[in-house]
Amino acid sequence: xxxxxxxxxxxxxxxxxxxxxxxxxxxxxxxxxxxxxxxxxxxxxxxxxxxxxxxxxxxxxxxxxxxxxxxxxxxxxxxxxxxxxxxxxxxxxxxxxxxxxxxxxxxxxxxxxxxxxxxxxxxxxxxxxxxxxxxxxxxxxxxxxxxxxxxxxxxxxxxxxxxxxxxxxxxxxxxxxxxxxxxxxxxxxxxxxxxxxxxxxxxxxxxxxxxxxxxxxxxxxxxxxxxxxxxxxxxxxxxxxxxxxxxxxxxxxxxxxxxxxxxxxxxxxxxxxxxxxxxxxxxxxxxxxxxxxxxxxxxxxxxxxxxxxxxx
Numbered sequence: 001x002x003x004x005x006x007x008x009x010x011x012x013x014x015x016x017x018x019x020x021x022x023x024x025x026x027x028x029x030x031x032x033x034x035x036x037x038x039x040x041x042x043x044x045x046x047x048x049x050x051x052x053x054x055x056x057x058x059x060x061x062x063x064x065x066x067x068x069x070x071x072x073x074x075x076x077x078x079x080x081x082x083x084x085x086x087x088x089x090x091x092x093x094x095x096x097x098x099x100x101x102x103x104x105x106x107x108x109x110x111x112x113x114x115x116x117x118x119x120x121x122x123x124x125x126x127x128x129x130x131x132x133x134x135x136x137x138x139x140x141x142x143x144x145x146x147x148x149x150x151x152x153x154x155x156x157x158x159x160x161x162x163x164x165x166x167x168x169x170x171x172x173x174x175x176x177x178x179x180x181x182x183x184x185x186x187x188x189x190x191x192x193x194x195x196x197x198x199x200x201x202x203x204x205x206x207x208x209x210x211x212x213x214x215x216x217x218x219x220x221x222x223x224x225x226x227x228x229x230x231x232x233x234x235x236x237x238x239x240x241x242x243x244x245x246x247x248x249x250x251x252x253x254x255x256x257x258x259x260x261x262x263x264x265x266x267x268x269x270x271x272x273x274x275x276x277x278x279x280x281x282x283x284x285x286x287x288x289x290x291x292x293x294x295x296x297x298x299x300x301x302x303x304x305x306x307x308x309x310x311x312x
Contacts, residue, residue: 002017004017004020004022004023005023007125007129008124009124009125010121011121011124012129022101025102027105028107040066040100040102041065041066042062042095046072057075057076058073059072059073065097067097067098070095070097072093072094073130074092074093075188076184076187076188077137078140078144079109079140080140080143080144085176085180089184090106091105092104094130094133096127096130114136115129125205127201128210131211132210135214135217139217141221142217144181145228148174155167155174155232155235171235175232178229181225182226185221185225256305261298263294267293267294271290
């Protein structure tokens with residue numbers, strides 16, 4: 001189903017298909033997409049990949065359409081669904097022209113309904129709809145990154161005292177999410193820089209405060225993901241260092257144990273040689289003295305190794 005809205009100088013209202021200037025299309029409905037492409041003579045591959053998180057964010061001028069001064073903009077939103085990161089990154093496509101705005105997105109996200117409800121009186125032009133949509137998208141990223149920070153702090157705390165597999169799995173999952181978001185934001189930064197460089201778009205937007213807020217939120221998001229990526233990397237190094245340290249302690253214990261055990265083994269080997277001439281060979285007391293001597297030697301060496309400072 002295609003939703004129709006009319007945008008005037010006051011707000012955006014839902015209307016019928018006879019009087020509209022904002023068209024909302026479901027990106028997963030191929031029949032709706034083909035109908036829109038045919039009606040407005042849009043490039044056939046314009047919405048290709050809109051259902052995949054790997055879609056490339058971009059802005060480009062269109063030609064050969066029935067629209068005046070058409071501009072295509074694709075940005076990537078982050079939904080709040082409790083699913084893997086691939087399912088949560090959802091492309092949103094805008095076709096901006098003088099007389100019509102077309103938006104293609106996953107209808108399950110309720111992005112447009114939420115946008116209209118959040119900014120009921122501010123959506124009075126196509127450019128402001130796009131600007132507020134971008135502001136809302138980056139708000140979603142900031143919210144997600146703040147939740148990630150809690151997990152990062154918990155991992156940092158655990159990394160100082162444990163190397164359990166469960167914590168390592170959490171780190172791997174979080175790193176996976178950060179990689180997807182980081183690459184998405186890097187890709188999107190170039191797109192938005194090109195959009196802000198469009199004099200026509202900025203003039204039609206005619207709202208310096210809104211533009212400042214959007215760009216500030218964008219910078220905040222990019223700084224947060226850069227910091228958290230580095231924090232995760234440092235936590236990974238800490239986990240590796242902790243595992244190396246634990247391994248060193250284990251090897252020190254094993255080597256010390258082997259050395260202590262080797263002393264009575266050497267003594268027993270010497271007295272066990274069948275060559276004659278060894279003291280106490282034919283005496284029960286001699287056997288006990290050899291055993292006692294081996295035990296004492298092992299205890300002395302063990303005590304020495306226990307007290308030795310290996311850091312020097």
